[in-house]
Amino acid sequence: MDNQEQKHQRRVRYKGTHPKAFNEKYKELQPEKYADAVTKVIQKGSTPAGMHRSICVNEILEILQITPGQTGLDATLGYGGHTLEMLKCLDSKGHLYSLDIDPIELPRTRERLERLGYDSNILTIKQMNFSDIDQVALESGPLNFVLADLGVSSMQIDNPERGFSFKSEGPLDLRLNPDRGISAAERLKTISQNELQGMLLENADEPYSAEISRAIIAEIKKGREISTTTSLQQVIKDTLKFIPEATRNDAVKKSCQRCFQALRIDVNNEFEVLYDFLEKLPATLTEGGRVAILTFHSGEDRLVKKSFKRFYNQGVYKEIAPEAIRPSAAECSSNSRARCAKLRWAIKS
Numbered sequence: 037m038d039n040q041e042q043k044h045q046r047r048v049r050y051k052g053t054h055p056k057a058f059n060e061k062y063k064e065l066q067p068e069k070y071a072d073a074v075t076k077v078i079q080k081g082s083t084p085a086g087m088h089r090s091i092c093v094n095e096i097l098e099i100l101q102i103t104p105g106q107t108g109l110d111a112t113l114g115y116g117g118h119t120l121e122m123l124k125c126l127d128s129k130g131h132l133y134s135l136d137i138d139p140i141e142l143p144r145t146r147e148r149l150e151r152l153g154y155d156s157n158i159l160t161i162k163q164m165n166f167s168d169i170d171q172v173a174l175e176s177g178p179l180n181f182v183l184a185d186l187g188v189s190s191m192q193i194d195n196p197e198r199g200f201s202f203k204s205e206g207p208l209d210l211r212l213n214p215d216r217g218i219s220a221a222e223r224l225k226t227i228s229q230n231e232l233q234g235m236l237l238e239n240a241d242e243p244y245s246a247e248i249s250r251a252i253i254a255e256i257k258k259g260r261e262i263s264t265t266t267s268l269q270q271v272i273k274d275t276l277k278f279i280p281e282a283t284r285n286d287a288v289k290k291s292c293q294r295c296f297q298a299l300r301i302d303v304n305n306e307f308e309v310l311y312d313f314l315e316k317l318p319a320t321l322t323e324g325g326r327v328a329i330l331t332f333h334s335g336e337d338r339l340v341k342k343s344f345k346r347f348y349n350q351g352v353y354k355e356i357a358p359e360a361i362r363p364s365a366a367e368c369s370s371n372s373r374a375r376c377a378k379l380r381w382a383i384k385s
């Protein structure tokens with residue numbers, strides 16, 4: 037068919053203030069063109085589609101005390117919000133390395149930062165796992181500051197094609213790097229009930245781990261695929277029918293959140309890579325080098341707390357956070373995704 041014969045495609049309309057589908061949010065997905073629409077979404081305490089609002093920015097900058105001329109690492113680039121703030125502190129002097137394993141969002145962030153004038157003279161962006169921090173240090177030399185803002189970005193959660201959220205239909209993938217490893221749907225096909233129950237318990241403290249794992253494995257044995265976000269949600273919903281109606285919806289939602297979290301941690305080996313990163317971290321820092329780590333669930337926080345404490349007891353760190361710092365009440369009310377964040381810091385001896 038030549039061009040003239042091609043049918044005119046209507047642009048997807050933004051249906052009122054609450055469009056149901058991700059691709060209908062075209063105003064939020066073009067923040068440069070529709071700044072007003074984006075501001076309105078932020079004012080309502082939500083995160084615009086295709087964007088990520090950085091958490092604890094002031095607290096992190098206060099910990100890292102970045103000065104012009106230093107060399108630092110943002111281990112989790114995401115939307116580049118923290119990276120941008122750190123670059124401002126460097127004031128065009130020194131160098132920042134920023135990593136992310138996500139091959140889909142990384143080029144978009146790189147382009148946004150380049151458009152703001154941050155090129156390879158001041159910023160090096162690498163698609164890399166932060167567990168390879170030692171490789172970065174070989175190139176950068178000792179680091180004055182390091183930030184890791186763990187987990188997933190809002191862009192990843194909101195994009196139904198990535199499968200991170202049960203709130204919209206999509207493939208049950210959950211990989212931060214879809215080019216590597218196996219999807220959550222594939223993982224469910226071969227896992228035993230025992231292992232799945234352990235995964236739900238260890239990665240997310242799921243109270244109905246026995247019931248849910250039994251139901252998932254029974255479905256798969258019957259030859260039914262659990263290959264989409266909503267099919268997993270449906271199994272969880274059906275399994276928890278025994279919960280009294282008054283509290284059932286809330287319980288199902290929480291179990292879905294926990295099960296998706298557990299699967300995400302599993303397919304991305306999140307505990308293993310965090311452990312490797314924490315082990316290698318001290319050797320990459322300068323004397324007096326500062327590190328800040330933002331976590332979003334108790335399993336991650338426990339690993340960070342234990343590692344900082346052990347290295348502190350060995351004299352490797354001269355100071356560590358006495359307790360986790362929480363985002364302010366104002367930040368939590370303006371950004372619901374900040375509510376479960378915990379921030380810890382350490383300073384190398």
Ligand SMILES: C[S@@+](CC[C@H](N)C(=O)[O-])C[C@H]1O[C@@H](n2cnc3c(N)ncnc32)[C@H](O)[C@@H]1O
Pocket residue numbers: 088089090091111112113114115116117118119135136137138141164165166167185186187188189190212309
């Ligand atoms: C919470 S977001 C970071 C947001 C960022 N601080 C900002 O201000 O926009 C976490 C990011 O870390 C990335 N990530 C998670 N695990 C990683 C790993 N092991 N190595 C590198 N990047 C990782 C995710 O792909 C995601 O983009």
